[in-house]
Amino acid sequence: MRLLVVEDERDLADALRRALEEEEFAVDISGxxxxxxxxxxxxxxxxxxxxxxxxxxxxxxxLQQARAAGIRTPVLILTARDVIDDRVRGLNLGADDYLTKPxxxxxxxxxxxxxxxxxxxxxxxxxxxxxLTIDTAAREVRRHGLPLxxxxxxxxxxxxxxxxxxxxVARATICEHIYNEEADVLSNVVDVxxxxxxxKLGADLIRTRRGEGYIIDA
Amino acid sequence: MLSSLRARLLxxxxxxxxxxxxxxxxxxxxxxxxxxVDDVDQGLQGSAxxxxxxxxxxxxxxxxxxxxxxxREIDGAPPPLTYYAVxxxxxxxxxxxxxxxxxxxxxxxGARTHDGRRELAVTAVNGTIVLVGRDLREIQGEVLGFATxxxxxxxxxxxxxLLGGWFLVGRAxxxxxxxxxxxxxxxxGDLSARIAIERTENELEQVALAxxxxxxxxxxxxxxxxxxxxxxxxELRTPLATISAELEWALARERSSDEYRRCLxxxxxxxxxxxxxxxxxxxxxxADAAEMSLQKAPVGLGxxxxxxxxxxxxxxxxxxxxxxxxxxxxxxxxxxxRLTDLVTxxxxxxxxxxxxxxxxxxxxxxxxxxxxxxxxxxxxxxxxEDLPRIFERFYRADKAxxxxxxxxxxxxxxxxxxxxxxxxxxxCESVVGKGTDILVRLPRVT
Numbered sequence: 149m150r151l152l153v154v155e156d157e158r159d160l161a162d163a164l165r166r167a168l169e170e171e172e173f174a175v176d177i178s179g180x181x182x183x184x185x186x187x188x189x190x191x192x193x194x195x196x197x198x199x200x201x202x203x204x205x206x207x208x209x210x211l212q213q214a215r216a217a218g219i220r221t222p223v224l225i226l227t228a229r230d231v232i233d234d235r236v237r238g239l240n241l242g243a244d245d246y247l248t249k250p251x252x253x254x255x256x257x258x259x260x261x262x263x264x265x266x267x268x269x270x271x272x273x274x275x276x277x278x279x280l281t282i283d284t285a286a287r288e289v290r291r292h293g294l295p296l297x298x299x300x301x302x303x304x305x306x307x308x309x310x311x312x313x314x315x316x317v318a319r320a321t322i323c324e325h326i327y328n329e330e331a332d333v334l335s336n337v338v339d340v341x342x343x344x345x346x347x348k349l350g351a352d353l354i355r356t357r358r359g360e361g362y363i364i365d366a
Numbered sequence: 367m368l369s370s371l372r373a374r375l376l377x378x379x380x381x382x383x384x385x386x387x388x389x390x391x392x393x394x395x396x397x398x399x400x401x402x403v404d405d406v407d408q409g410l411q412g413s414a415x416x417x418x419x420x421x422x423x424x425x426x427x428x429x430x431x432x433x434x435x436x437x438r439e440i441d442g443a444p445p446p447l448t449y450y451a452v453x454x455x456x457x458x459x460x461x462x463x464x465x466x467x468x469x470x471x472x473x474x475x476g477a478r479t480h481d482g483r484r485e486l487a488v489t490a491v492n493g494t495i496v497l498v499g500r501d502l503r504e505i506q507g508e509v510l511g512f513a514t515x516x517x518x519x520x521x522x523x524x525x526x527x528l529l530g531g532w533f534l535v536g537r538a539x540x541x542x543x544x545x546x547x548x549x550x551x552x553x554x555g556d557l558s559a560r561i562a563i564e565r566t567e568n569e570l571e572q573v574a575l576a577x578x579x580x581x582x583x584x585x586x587x588x589x590x591x592x593x594x595x596x597x598x599x600x601e602l603r604t605p606l607a608t609i610s611a612e613l614e615w616a617l618a619r620e621r622s623s624d625e626y627r628r629c630l631x632x633x634x635x636x637x638x639x640x641x642x643x644x645x646x647x648x649x650x651x652x653a654d655a656a657e658m659s660l661q662k663a664p665v666g667l668g669x670x671x672x673x674x675x676x677x678x679x680x681x682x683x684x685x686x687x688x689x690x691x692x693x694x695x696x697x698x699x700x701x702x703x704r705l706t707d708l709v710t711x712x713x714x715x716x717x718x719x720x721x722x723x724x725x726x727x728x729x730x731x732x733x734x735x736x737x738x739x740x741x742x743x744x745x746x747x748x749x750x751e752d753l754p755r756i757f758e759r760f761y762r763a764d765k766a767x768x769x770x771x772x773x774x775x776x777x778x779x780x781x782x783x784x785x786x787x788x789x790x791x792x793x794c795e796s797v798v799g800k801g802t803d804i805l806v807r808l809p810r811v812t
Contacts, residue, residue: 159632160607170618230596
């Protein structure tokens, strides 16, 4: 799952990136409003963590313009402003959630995950697929109750395919969701991960649509 | 409150009006009555003269009475309203009208009103007393009729003026209603409430105008207060969030010593920033509460600048800013520590917001009775839009918030307070991209 963290305080942005990457998110950082708006419009982020007090373009404007451009990415506002009017304004402009600084990292992660689940139309953290149980919060896959060893990337690809179950997901889309902007990705890296997934989960689960991408049937 | 004010105004108004109408009508009725009674008196006078003339003593010691026409009986009945009586010198009744009531002999001559009748007694020949009288029922009726008409008119007039008064008082008090509505909304927390003003020449509208101005200032003050609190919380919460995120991350699992070091480093930087914000906030809070006492003593401005430059030189070198100072002799009476804060503040801004390879020029010189300090830089400058607000708390022209400069937007607010507390002035001119020029003038002693 790929996130954009919009935060002008560099130390805090770094801390957030590290913490979120450990939670197996692909994280991009943006330090000002204009850059953030550009990135939100260009990239299919799974969620955005947005500060309100930003240089160049404030968080409300970023939100408003992104929503006006038809972008439906879930947005969590993360700000030091705790005036109720500010929160109401943020939520009315199309934010999905709100967290006030200082915050607990665990809560931030849980809220971001919840937002993403809701955006994919499934409010529950655990997904069931045949004899597989996928716990997106604990980052675990079990078959008949026995845990399977998946790498972070493999898990991310599996999660994405399951969330988009029934429709084909292009390789490029997979790359966009599991790597941040700094990653230099080889063209066949997705195929390598998918091959590994097939080894661990069975050959039939993920099917290849030649020239289009991968699909897990509904 | 309002309706009772209206009712009370109206009650007093009505009472006064009723009193005036009653007094006037009473006086008119009385005068009317008096004039009628005067007419009666004149008639009685004439009749008395006629009776006295008609009274002739006879040789037998008694009298003959030739009655004037108006006292003669008509068809055996006395005239309906007038009557007479005559007594001789011994007080014996000689003659009287054939009337059915007693006429006591008057104790004295002259006119009197007695039992609804007007009577006039005069003395005539040989000590006889002649009394003529007239019943007043007729004119009483007349006056009563007049009084009834007057009372009815008065009541109508009172009712009309009451109605008009109600309307006029309501109209005059209308602004009060609007004022109280606006005040109520204001109290309920709607700071944008204002009193609608219709006619400005009215005194109450003037009050409303003055209140609106007061509301404006209140609104502004509350807004500033809110903004200040929000800004202060932002400046403190952001580094706190950094510390808390770093610590939570570090504690989540075992980390390498490099990771711990970096985490502590970041936390320490954030703590430093919080400390600086807290200190500055406290300075301003004490200044606001007038608790900050200045230890004033004669002090040279030049040496203060020299000291500040000494402290800031490493920063200037790091930012590659060249410093050029020309420090004349100018002594002011002031608090050395505060003035050092002031100078350090201005100089560090000039370095922080400069370009690499930029210039910083400081001048101190005496001019008239002022000691002048001028700090010019070739930095990023301040836009015309930001310029009027740079001395406000938490206002940052530097929207990019190069947070590593450590500024929270309080430095210039403190600088201005220090200058004000020393009875001086501070002014700022700036061109974006060219640089900023700050001039401080303080009262000089030598």
